[in-house]
Amino acid sequence: MFVYADNAATTKTSKTAIDAMLPFFDKIYGNPSSLHEVGQIAKEELEKARETVAKCFNAEAREIYFTSGGSEADNQAILTAVKMGERKNKKHIVSTKFEHHAVLHTLQKLEKQGIEVTYVDVNKNGVVKVEDIASAIREDTCLVTVMFANNEIGTIQPIKEIGAICKKRKVIFHTDAVQAAGHINIDVVDMNIDMLSISGHKFHGPKGVGALYARKGIFLTNLIEGGAQERGKRAGTENLPAIVGMAAALKEAVDNIDKHAKYVSALRDKLIRELSKIPHSVVNGDLVNRVPNNVNMCFEGIEGESLLLMLDMEGISASSGSACTSGSLDPSHVLLAIGLPHEVAHGSLRLSLSAENTEEEIDHIIKTVPEVVNYLRKMSPVWDELCKGELNHVI
Amino acid sequence: MLYSKKVMDHFKNPRNVGEIENADGIGEVGNAKCGDIMRIYIKVDNNIITDVKFMTFGCGSAIATSSMATEMIKGKSVDEALELSNKAVVEALDGLPTAKIHCSVLAEEAVRAAIKDYYDKNGIEYDKEKFKDCNCAHCHA
Numbered sequence: 001m002f003v004y005a006d007n008a009a010t011t012k013t014s015k016t017a018i019d020a021m022l023p024f025f026d027k028i029y030g031n032p033s034s035l036h037e038v039g040q041i042a043k044e045e046l047e048k049a050r051e052t053v054a055k056c057f058n059a060e061a062r063e064i065y066f067t068s069g070g071s072e073a074d075n076q077a078i079l080t081a082v083k084m085g086e087r088k089n090k091k092h093i094v095s096t097k098f099e100h101h102a103v104l105h106t107l108q109k110l111e112k113q114g115i116e117v118t119y120v121d122v123n124k125n126g127v128v129k130v131e132d133i134a135s136a137i138r139e140d141t142c143l144v145t146v147m148f149a150n151n152e153i154g155t156i157q158p159i160k161e162i163g164a165i166c167k168k169r170k171v172i173f174h175t176d177a178v179q180a181a182g183h184i185n186i187d188v189v190d191m192n193i194d195m196l197s198i199s200g201h202k203f204h205g206p207k208g209v210g211a212l213y214a215r216k217g218i219f220l221t222n223l224i225e226g227g228a229q230e231r232g233k234r235a236g237t238e239n240l241p242a243i244v245g246m247a248a249a250l251k252e253a254v255d256n257i258d259k260h261a262k263y264v265s266a267l268r269d270k271l272i273r274e275l276s277k278i279p280h281s282v283v284n285g286d287l288v289n290r291v292p293n294n295v296n297m298c299f300e301g302i303e304g305e306s307l308l309l310m311l312d313m314e315g316i317s318a319s320s321g322s323a324c325t326s327g328s329l330d331p332s333h334v335l336l337a338i339g340l341p342h343e344v345a346h347g348s349l350r351l352s353l354s355a356e357n358t359e360e361e362i363d364h365i366i367k368t369v370p371e372v373v374n375y376l377r378k379m380s381p382v383w384d385e386l387c388k389g390e391l392n393h394v395i
Numbered sequence: 396m397l398y399s400k401k402v403m404d405h406f407k408n409p410r411n412v413g414e415i416e417n418a419d420g421i422g423e424v425g426n427a428k429c430g431d432i433m434r435i436y437i438k439v440d441n442n443i444i445t446d447v448k449f450m451t452f453g454c455g456s457a458i459a460t461s462s463m464a465t466e467m468i469k470g471k472s473v474d475e476a477l478e479l480s481n482k483a484v485v486e487a488l489d490g491l492p493t494a495k496i497h498c499s500v501l502a503e504e505a506v507r508a509a510i511k512d513y514y515d516k517n518g519i520e521y522d523k524e525k526f527k528d529c530n531c532a533h534c535h536a
Contacts, residue, residue, distance in 0.1 A: 303430055305454035309406060322430060322454070331430065343427035379412050380452040381434040382427050 002315045003361040007202075007293055008151055008179060008352035009319055013245070014204035020248035021206065024241035032238055033227065046238055049247035053211055056254045057196065058187040065212045065220065065230045066243050070178040070199030071102035073212035076223050076234075077174040077195040078106045078145060080214070082115060083221040084172065085142025093117045094136045094144045096128050098337040100151055100176055102197075107145075125286035126155035126338045134165050143172050148180035148196075152321055152334040152350060153285030154294025156184065163192030172218070178202055178210075182253030183261070183291050194218055198250075200242065204354070205249030209242035260355040265292035267353055267362050272297075274366040278373055280386070282395040284335060284348065295351040296321075298340065300395050301383030302347045302376040304331075310372040311349075316365055319350040343382070344394050398455060399489040405459035410466050413448045420516065422508025425501050431457045433505040435465065439513055442472050449505070456495040463487050464502035473513070477525075479506055 004012070024045070030038030032046045047061065054061045067073045078093070085091060095107055097119045107117045118136045122128045128146060137144065144166050149156045159175055166173035174195040177186060181196075182203025188196060194215045201207040214220055226235025253260070272283055272295055280300040299307070304322025311318050321332025322345075330336070331345035351365065377383040385391040398406070418436035425431040431453035438446035447469050449461040464484050468476040481499035485491050491499060511526045513519075 301452065303453050303457070306406070306458055309455045313407065342429075346427070346430040379409070379450050379458070381423060381432050381450040382452040384414075384434075384450060 001361065001364045002317075003357070003364055004317050005351040005353060005357065005361075005365065006317045006319050007354040008154070008350065010201045010207065011204045011354055012356065013201075013206055014249050014252060016252045017205050017245040017249040021241045021245035024244055028240075032240065033229065042240055045244060046240055049243045052247040052251050053198075054213075056181075056186075056250050057213060058189050059213050060216070062231070063188075063213055063215055065214060065233055066238060067210045067212055067234060068208055068239075069210040070100075070176065070197050070202075071210075072223065073197030073199075073210050074100070074102040074174075074176050075106050076212055076220065077197060077214070078103065078110070078143065079223065080195070080218060080221045081143035081145075081172045081174065082110060084219060085140075088142075090140045090142035091115050092138050092141045094120060094133060094141055094171075096120045096122055096146055096157075096337075098122050098126070098150055098152075098334040099145070099147050100178065103145055103147070103176055104333075122155075122337050124339045125289075126150055126153045126284065126334070127286050127289055128157055128162075130158050130161040130165065133162050134169075137165070137169050137171055141169075141171050143174060145174040145176070148175045148177035148186070149184065149291045150285070150334060151179045152332055153296045153338070154179070154291040154352075155285040156180070156289040156291060159193065160191040166194070167192045179291060182250055183257070183293065185254075185257060188213055188215070200246030200249065203249055203253040205246035206242045209239055209246045211246070256355070261292040264353050264355055264357070267357055267359070268292060268295055270362055271295045271351060271353075271365060275369055278370050280393055280395055281373075282344070284338060284340070293353040295353070296348065298335070298344050298348045298395065299373045299377075300344060300347060300393060301380045301386055302373060304346055304348050306376055307347070307349055307372060310376065311368065314364075314368045314372070316368060319352070321348040321350065322346045341394055397492060398459070399491075401463075401487070401489045402456060402459040402491065405462040405488065406455045409449075409458055409462040411448050411462065411469070412450070414450060415446055415448050418448075418509075420509040420511075420513030422505045422510070422512055424504045424508055425453070427452065430454065431498065431501055433457065433461050433501050435461070435505040435509040437468075437476075437509045437513060439473060442474070444468050444471055444473060444476055447509075453498065453501075454495070456491050456498040457501065459488060460484050460491070460498045460502040461505070464506055468506055473510055476506055477510055479503060 030042035032043035181198040196213040200209040220233040284296040304320030335345035415436035419439040423434040447465045451461040481503040484499045
């Protein structure tokens, strides 16, 4: 049996998205910037897609800028806020310790250029405290950037509350909503979001396309100079097939959001309930404030990459925050940020589901994971020492 | 694929897994904080390594290099086993990704640690210079 349980990494492109995209390769292939009819038809479709995406977040079409993906949108949002802050001599950013690298690495680069960043701690449940964000905001803060839902442990952050504080304190608020869009309801007006990043392939759209929502009044800084596409804020001929595919996928996801959430969260809860029976295991991240499709657990005494390879051999595609899967020495900064010790964080497993997963697939995971964990523990000197009492159990 | 067929073979079907009761030498290297620990047990008879077993906590290549290293020293003399280099282990596995070379270093060091333990337990003289503690950045980061 093959089970794809890595939907936080990417999703299968939906039939709706593929069908929407196909005419844009050989029928509606015009350049939206061309004046002739073929180009103008393409332009019309581009604007329809913009309207569709805007509606999904209660935004206006002219507030949506198409990008190459979530990372580009994050980069552009942060650099925009810094540029706007410079004019008022504001050089401080508030963020959290467990942001996606598209945000963290951009912030680290800015720190080298003289911008000061406060990385607010998250609690052990993987949720940032609104008070902590509020108290980190200073007179010279130009941006608060907090992710909507964490990519590894799936925890949902108090975005509306943070948005309200930012509005009151007159600070630009950006959220990386890559893991949230299409999975949970987002209303940029109600939540006081100034900028928001999304990525097409996280909700069954195509890869290589995303969008940045920037509220009216936000003066975007270009990352790419060139033509006047995207209201002059993002040069380069629009990737129209991908944009149309993303818009179709997003609409489908948002139209079915409650139905899918109910179905997928039931599968998630079954997985969590059953896999928690494995001795010395722990579920990472808040169980309530959590996207419907995320399961993240650690198993003591084993290492994540070997766990993934074994699961792959049993037909299960999953992910881990172990150092070995990241190519660095340290395990996931997210798992460390919620206070897990290194040795435990190395043994993490992320299963991220979609509405395409079946009950049978979940049962296959429930049967396989304990077998693989047991097998790896049997050959683990760490587990041996834990069993003999030479090491103390942490979880 | 990230790993060669040989690596996957040794990962899927690791040779010499387990422990040896009353082993003549036990070597353990690495630490759980970095995500790799290897423990190697040897049984020595007339200066020949007659049996060898391993236990490893680590990634796919950590398990595969342990397995390969044990296979390469089994039946060899202690002196020959001491000559085992991480390079030879990597070659025998048809290569490892650059980020995983440290696993082969750990395997070499686990073998040396087991032999050092055997020397110490049996009062055998050896050149201390040749058995310096592991100093690679990986374990001491």
